[in-house]
Amino acid sequence: MDDAFFSFDDYHITLALVGAVVILSRWLPRLFSDREPAAAPLMILFGAGAALLVPDHLQMLPDPREVPRPWELVSELAVIVALFGAGMRIDSLRPWRRWIPTVRMLAIAMPLTILAVALLGVWLGGLTLAGAILLGAVLAPTDPVLAADVQVGPPQEGAEHPVRFTLTTEAALNDGLAFPFVYLGLIIAAEGFSPGAWALQWVGLDIFYRIAVGVGMGWLGGRALGFVLFMVPKGSVLADTGSGVIAFAGVLLCYGSTELVEGYGFIAVAVLGLTLRRIEEDHHFHRRLHNFSESIEHALTAILLVALGTALPMLFADLDWTHLWIALALILLIRPAAGWVALMGTQITHHDRGVVSVYGVRGIGSIYYLCYASGHVEFFNEAQLWSLVALVILLSTLLHGFTVGWAMDRLGDHDPD
Structure with missing residues (x-):
């Protein structure tokens, strides 16, 4: 038995610090505004x-560059939820013309963003082609986790503003649609830039097959x-008496089974x-x-953001001015211009x-x-x-x-119909 009464175990210190950071991030903004607090940046x-x-006491939180697996699993679960x-937030899918801005953001803005970021990564950041494409794919999607403040309200609330509807549906779908470009970066990193060897398989498998299977499995799973x-x-239906955990289990079942058949x-x-x-x-x-899944989402997000904050001193050790210019260009120029x-x-x-063009938040995704990507191929950059x-x-x-x-x-007035 340890003779020391106060052992100050690193694990318990980490738990206490994470809890304190989350509470402070949620509470302090209330001293200045009665609005829902912008807690995400404060947690980081x-x-x-x-x-x-206290750098010596936060060793329980792993460096994502050295041990990416825990980060991958927690962030994956947060994004799934x-x-x-x-x-679930979308009360009405019709009229179908409401989807025109969403389709344009997915089909035009996202590819433009990936292309612009990739070119900037090669030209200004000195990245390899594979690393630049991966960077574009990683940073292009609007994050479904941190973009909650710009999305529509909970189910049955109604009056969904076109801006909120567009940002919600974009965030719901663009993470999966960015995956073909992640695979493209992995393919080029592994096989080099020789489209004749892999282009047909990439288009057929990573674009058409995986997307179609994802849509089909999601529809079947929902039914x-x-x-x-x-x-x-x-x-005596479960919805009358059951908790949200059974539907959450259905989400895991749908996601896992889709991945097993190589869908998104x-x-x-x-x-x-x-x-x-x-x-x-x-x-x-x-x-x-919705409330049940939102609680899980907030808990996982808080852990990830605090953990990311603790990793920033390590991650920023490799920063230079070109990173800052690329980051500012993406947030202030590329995404707004592509959306516009x-x-x-x-x-x-x-x-x-x-508003739609500017508020494409980057985060957990x-x-x-x-x-x-780092778990599948070792990138030079x-x-x-x-x-x-991270920046x-x-x-x-x-x-x-x-x-x-x-x-x-x-936001301007709108016709809720």
Whole structure:
């Protein structure tokens, strides 16, 4: 038995610090505003502060460059829950013209962003072609986790503003649609830039097959889960008495089974949420399920953001001025310009178009993609990629987190029908 009464175990110190950082990040903003606090940037900053103040006691939180697997698993779960929740928030899919801005953001803005970031990575960042493509794919999607403040409200709330609808549906679908470009970066890193050897397989498998399977499995999963929750047995359905955990189990089942048949699980769980929401639309269980999944999402996000903050001093050791210029260019120029171009010709007003274009938050999804890629192929620029992605997440949460309330308050009027 240890003779020391106060052992100050690193594990317990880590738990205490994480708890203190989350509480402070949620509580301190209340001293200055009664609005929902922009806690994400504060969690990262306070986590970094804790790492600088007590560096020897935070060794329980692994360096994502050396031990990416825990980061990958936690971020993957957070994104899965967030994507399902984004799908569940959409009260009405119609009229179909509401989807025009979303389709344009996915089909035009995201590829433009990937291309621009990749070119900037090669030209300014000195990255390899594979690393630059991966960087573009990692940073292009609007994050479904940290973009909650710009999304529509919970189920059955109604009055979904076109800006919020567009950002919600974009965030729900673009993570899965960015995956083909992640695979493209992995292929080029492993086989070199020789499209004749792999282009047909990439287009056929990584684009058409995986996307189609993701959509199909999500729809089937939503119908099956709706059957279990709302239809059988009659008079004693699970939705009347069960907790949200059974639907959460359905999310895991849908995601895992989709990945087993080589589909995109991220697309599947988003479609699962959209499909399930269409079954017994007025049932109170939808709201309960949303609240349950949101609680899980917030808990996982808090852990990841604090952990990212503690890793910042290590990750920023490899920063240089080119990283800052690339990060600022993405947040202030590339994403806004790509979004503006994509939405030209739509019925969204100029002001609202600007909000959609600007508020593409980067966050947890970027952590997952980078961990996933580094676990499959060793990239020459991996340290630079981590430094740059961490900087983009920090700047995005700062700039977007502290201005989103002001922007959302100034959205134009709309017709809820």
